Amino acid sequence: xxxxxxxxxxxxxxxxxxxxxxxxxxxxxxxxxxxxxxxxxxxxxxxxxxxxxxxxxxxxxxxxxxxxxxxxxxxxxxxxxxxxxxxxxxxxxxxxxxxxxxxxxxxxxxxxxxxxxxxxxxxxxxxxxxxxxxxxxxxxxxxxxxxxxxxxxxxxxxxxxxxxxxxxxxxxxxxxxxxxxxxxxxxxxxxx
Numbered sequence: 001x002x003x004x005x006x007x008x009x010x011x012x013x014x015x016x017x018x019x020x021x022x023x024x025x026x027x028x029x030x031x032x033x034x035x036x037x038x039x040x041x042x043x044x045x046x047x048x049x050x051x052x053x054x055x056x057x058x059x060x061x062x063x064x065x066x067x068x069x070x071x072x073x074x075x076x077x078x079x080x081x082x083x084x085x086x087x088x089x090x091x092x093x094x095x096x097x098x099x100x101x102x103x104x105x106x107x108x109x110x111x112x113x114x115x116x117x118x119x120x121x122x123x124x125x126x127x128x129x130x131x132x133x134x135x136x137x138x139x140x141x142x143x144x145x146x147x148x149x150x151x152x153x154x155x156x157x158x159x160x161x162x163x164x165x166x167x168x169x170x171x172x173x174x175x176x177x178x179x180x181x182x183x184x185x186x187x188x189x190x191x192x
Contacts, residue, residue, distance in 0.1 A: 005054040007036070007084035008064065014077045016047040027071035028053050031064060041130075046077070052084060096125070096145035098175040101159075105168035107138035115140075118162040122155065123147055143175070 012024060021040060028035055033053035040049035061081045069076050103111075119126055128143040146155060156172050163170055 005056060006058045007052055007054050008059060009050065009052055009082040009084050010068065011050045011080040013046055013048045016042050016045050020047045021049065023071050024049060024068065027068045031067050032056065095148040097148055099144050099146055099172050100175055101142040101144055101170065101172050103140035103163065103168045103170040104137055105166065108166055111166055114162050118159060119144065122150065
């Protein structure tokens, strides 16, 4: 890649089928883009992907969007292309630590609202969140970054209070402790 590159954020949402990721990566590569990062999931039978891609030349966003759409048949539901402008993204100077949030219990309306309201008030960034159902229970697993100056025991107690109106059990654990207690493998791999 050239020294000066132009980055774009590309998001697609469309009905799931085999080969979608191949189609999007082929379209970006054929447009001379290099995929830097990618995150994809299937939600309610819809495939969603967000990726960043670098190009040696500045791209016309609408033309790039059309190029991607042309790689698919009529099944594309939504394509968004944004120019990545790093200078407009404000980075917090606050040191943060990564934690894993787990919740399990009975599903009911308002759970996510209570969680996001509490975390936003504490300046906690939710970086990833997923919800799964197993039989009659809902399972939430989230990845959050908590400012280091906050008291973790207080955050845990306040979080428990915020979800107390629901029939849920929840924890906030340091990412390394969560991994050591939930993944199979040598502990040395987690702490080095």
